[in-house]
Amino acid sequence: MNQTSPIKRYLRSVSQSLSIFQYCGRAIALVWSTDRRLTLFLAFLTLIAGLLPAVVAYVGKLIVDSVVIASQSKLPADQWTALKYLGLEALVVAILAGSKQGLALCQSLLRVLLGQKVNVLILDKALTLDLAHFEDSEFYDKMTRARREASSRPLSLVGRTFGLVQDSLTLITYGGLLIHFSVWAVLVLMVAAVPAFVAETRFAGEAFRLFRWRTPESREQNYLEFLIANEAPAMEVKLYQLGQTLLDRYNTIFNRLYSEDRNLTIRRGIWSYLLSLVSTAAFYLAYIWIVVETIVGAITLGELTMYLVVFRQGQNAFASILSAIGGMYEDSLYLSNLYEFLEQEIPQPQGYADRGTSPGDGLRFENVSFQYPGSEQLALNHVSFHLKPGEKLAIVGENGSGKTTLIKLLTRLYTPNSGRILLDGLDLQLWNLEILQQRIGVIFQNFMQYQFKVGENVGVGDVKYLEDHDRWIEAAEKGNALPFIEQMPEGFETRLGRWFKSGRELSGGQWQKIALSRAFMRTRADILVLDEPTSAMDAESEVQIFDRFREMTSNQMAILISHRFSTVRMADRILVLSMGKVLEQGSHEDLVKAEGRYAHLFALQAAGYQ
Numbered sequence: 001m002n003q004t005s006p007i008k009r010y011l012r013s014v015s016q017s018l019s020i021f022q023y024c025g026r027a028i029a030l031v032w033s034t035d036r037r038l039t040l041f042l043a044f045l046t047l048i049a050g051l052l053p054a055v056v057a058y059v060g061k062l063i064v065d066s067v068v069i070a071s072q073s074k075l076p077a078d079q080w081t082a083l084k085y086l087g088l089e090a091l092v093v094a095i096l097a098g099s100k101q102g103l104a105l106c107q108s109l110l111r112v113l114l115g116q117k118v119n120v121l122i123l124d125k126a127l128t129l130d131l132a133h134f135e136d137s138e139f140y141d142k143m144t145r146a147r148r149e150a151s152s153r154p155l156s157l158v159g160r161t162f163g164l165v166q167d168s169l170t171l172i173t174y175g176g177l178l179i180h181f182s183v184w185a186v187l188v189l190m191v192a193a194v195p196a197f198v199a200e201t202r203f204a205g206e207a208f209r210l211f212r213w214r215t216p217e218s219r220e221q222n223y224l225e226f227l228i229a230n231e232a233p234a235m236e237v238k239l240y241q242l243g244q245t246l247l248d249r250y251n252t253i254f255n256r257l258y259s260e261d262r263n264l265t266i267r268r269g270i271w272s273y274l275l276s277l278v279s280t281a282a283f284y285l286a287y288i289w290i291v292v293e294t295i296v297g298a299i300t301l302g303e304l305t306m307y308l309v310v311f312r313q314g315q316n317a318f319a320s321i322l323s324a325i326g327g328m329y330e331d332s333l334y335l336s337n338l339y340e341f342l343e344q345e346i347p348q349p350q351g352y353a354d355r356g357t358s359p360g361d362g363l364r365f366e367n368v369s370f371q372y373p374g375s376e377q378l379a380l381n382h383v384s385f386h387l388k389p390g391e392k393l394a395i396v397g398e399n400g401s402g403k404t405t406l407i408k409l410l411t412r413l414y415t416p417n418s419g420r421i422l423l424d425g426l427d428l429q430l431w432n433l434e435i436l437q438q439r440i441g442v443i444f445q446n447f448m449q450y451q452f453k454v455g456e457n458v459g460v461g462d463v464k465y466l467e468d469h470d471r472w473i474e475a476a477e478k479g480n481a482l483p484f485i486e487q488m489p490e491g492f493e494t495r496l497g498r499w500f501k502s503g504r505e506l507s508g509g510q511w512q513k514i515a516l517s518r519a520f521m522r523t524r525a526d527i528l529v530l531d532e533p534t535s536a537m538d539a540e541s542e543v544q545i546f547d548r549f550r551e552m553t554s555n556q557m558a559i560l561i562s563h564r565f566s567t568v569r570m571a572d573r574i575l576v577l578s579m580g581k582v583l584e585q586g587s588h589e590d591l592v593k594a595e596g597r598y599a600h601l602f603a604l605q606a607a608g609y610q
């Protein structure tokens with residue numbers, strides 16, 4: 001049987017409790033790197049605010065003793081001494097109040113700076129993440145936990161650490177005063193304080209585990225809030241009358257979380273109270289002892305007054321140390337979370353090549369297979385094709401056949417599980433990622449609708465020319481967006497979307513034209529990928545775009561994904577995908593002649609127009 005002695009268990013609890021201090025250093029380093037002067041000032045003021053209460057208590061003793069002496073001797077010199085001590089106490093109290101005010105000031109300035117710093121650290125890290133990280137719910141939880149409270153927790157930990165130092169200094173100096181009376185009194189007080197300290201840290205740890213465990217629920221709550229109170233889902237929520245159901249779900253989650261919170265809070269409150277009674281009892285035992293010693297005349301009236309202050313204030317300092325520790329544990333655990341996120345290893349993209357081994361070879365897929373993490377099915381299964389510079393490839397296939405996945409692999413958002421993708425004869429993995437991505441212009445079917453100006457919405461296609469007005473016009477012209485942009489009162493300066501004042505909403509087809517123009521910003525790209533580029537456009541716009549498409553992209557390889565065969569047939573080559581496999585490939589004429597799947601689908605669509 002595993003028998004651990006109560007002393008060992010007790011020591012283990014204490015050492016577990018001491019682990020709260022492990023993140024204090026990191027928090028202080030963070031604050032130090034945010035603003036050195038403010039941190040130094042904070043430390044200096046903490047020192048003053050920690051030491052002065054004992055000085056006040058001691059001067060109090062001097063006042064009482066000198067008053068007793070003066071009242072007995074009636075000498076003006078003694079009376080003057082008493083008044084001088086009084087003046088001294090007033091001065092010390094004024095300095096103490098000043099230092100407390102200064103502390104509050106430093107903290108509120110640091111809070112803003114530190115909040116910004118931590119948010120930037122998190123966002124910087126988020127920029128280095130792979131797409132797969134955003135799709136991994138566990139990792140996403142980590143990021144949500146880190147972002148939540150990012151602006152308040154680090155400073156709160158620093159504030160509490162400094163507060164703890166301040167209160168500990170006060171207690172130590174009080175102890176110094178009390179030690180004159182009896183070493184034993186000091187020892188008894190210290191030992192009596194430990195159970196409350198351990199209980200406090202334990203409950204704080206439990207609270208944190210609860211907080212950590214329930215991140216998925218909190219995220220679901222955030223999501224429900226988004227559905228209920230945002231513009232994008234508002235239309236469906238209203239028309240499908242989903243509002244009340246969503247709100248009920250929101251309340252159910254809250255009620256569950258609340259009942260757990262309530263239980264913990266009540267248990268924590270009761271235990272903290274009971275254990276703090278132990279230390280209060282010890283305080284009062286020592287207090288009785290002092291009173292008795294005064295009655296028998298072993299200590300002076302001044303000393304009694306001083307110990308009275310020491311006990312009253314000491315208890316306050318002790319209580320605030322306890323609550324600081326409770327909070328510090330939660331703060332530390334938050335920080336552990338933050339660092340867990342910030343220090344998560346992100347595999348750095350390998351590959352440094354800026355050109356291929358056989359320039360002009362174009363793009364090759366060689367037996368490429370891919371499975372999404374956590375999925376059992378292959379999304380792409382031994383896909384091979386070759387696209388030469390200037391050629392246009394169309395990909396067709398039923399929903400879920402792997403078309404978009406193919407593009408994600410081409411743009412290196414994911415890496416194939418087997419097979420190779422070569423650009424100009426060189427495996428994509430060996431290319432420098434930035435250079436590779438600059439060579440590819442993509443619009444995805446779920447492209448972003450930025451709540452920016454029209455011009456910027458086009459400009460994001462090539463961030464180097466984000467603000468280049470001439471390029472906007474050129475790209476918008478190719479994307480057939482220019483006519484409606486010119487009709488807007490502020491043209492390219494019009495803000496899009498409804499999030500900001502005077503924003504203008506566009507129709508689905510108009511947004512698609514903006515997105516298409518975005519792809520045409522990439523004049524230097526030699527591969528253009530358009531995933532369902534014209535699905536929301538009217539027939540006339542589509543014809544206009546594709547009539548000129550060859551001429552606009554004459555030197556570029558283009559990959560078009562579309563369910564519209566009017567668009568597809570203009571491609572040099574068509575790839576028919578089904579369940580991740582290439583069923584057939586060839587030109588429109590070849591495939592019609594082959595009378596396979598493509599011919600069947602084409603006939604179906606053509607029949608619809610007759």
Ligand SMILES: Nc1ncnc2c1ncn2[C@@H]1O[C@H](COP(=O)(O)OP(=O)(O)OP(=O)(O)O)[C@@H](O)[C@H]1O
Binds near residue numbers: 372373397398401
């Ligand atoms: N992020 C993802 N994680 C896991 N599986 C995914 C993910 N994205 C797509 N899939 C799965 O991979 C398969 C291929 O999806 P893909 O988006 O490539 O299809 P698609 O041909 O572009 O379809 P559509 O015509 O509907 O756009 C589908 O079975 C889909 O469920």
